[in-house]
Amino acid sequence: MFNPQPTPYDVSFRFLGFPIRIHPLFWVIAAIIGMPQDIGNMKSSLLELVVWVAAVFIAILVHELGHSFVFRYVFGVRSMIVLHGAGGAAVPFVRHQRKPGFPGFFGEVFLSAAGVLAGFLLVLLLYVLFLLIGSDVFSAVGACGRFLGIFFSSLELFVLCGVF
Numbered sequence: 515m516f517n518p519q520p521t522p523y524d525v526s527f528r529f530l531g532f533p534i535r536i537h538p539l540f541w542v543i544a545a546i547i548g549m550p551q552d553i554g555n556m557k558s559s560l561l562e563l564v565v566w567v568a569a570v571f572i573a574i575l576v577h578e579l580g581h582s583f584v585f586r587y588v589f590g591v592r593s594m595i596v597l598h599g600a601g602g603a604a605v606p607f608v609r610h611q612r613k614p615g616f617p618g619f620f621g622e623v624f625l626s627a628a629g630v631l632a633g634f635l636l637v638l639l640l641y642v643l644f645l646l647i648g649s650d651v652f653s654a655v656g657a658c659g660r661f662l663g664i665f666f667s668s669l670e671l672f673v674l675c676g677v678f
Contacts, residue, residue: 517605518598532582532595534575539599544570571597573633578602580632584625604629 518537525536548566550559578595581604585593593606 577629580628
């Protein structure tokens with residue numbers, strides 16, 4: 515788990531009771547990866563970049579929240595979330611020890627899988643939301659929803675390959 519040193523440029527806040535710190539390289543790397551290839555229409559390209567960075571922020575935050583909730587409710591350990599240039603980390607305030615019995619091995623597996631599960635729950639929520647809204651009515655909203663659903667699903671499948 516990677517936890518870079520705090521900088522004076524970090525953005526810090528609390529969300530759902532978890533302290534969250536965002537290192538400046540998180541924004542820089544997300545913007546570089548999402549930089550539009552065709553910048554012919556600067557206004558459209560800037561909007562695409564903002565949507566991309568917001569999607570990356572939401573996806574990684576939700577993923578790390580999954581891990582943090584398991585730290586809190588399964589292991590009884592407080593944690594913080596750090597978003598950095600390489601993604602994010604749910605960092606426990608004290609090192610949790612694997613104990614015999616519950617949560618034990620299965621708790622560790624659940625801790626590893628919790629981020630992916632949280633991401634897939636977000637995809638499911640987006641899918642239901644866009645079914646209710648009716649993506650044909652708002653074509654831009656529908657296109658954005660499809661993009662976010664594909665992006666979040668792809669990200670979680672990529673992470674899932676590394677977990678198991």
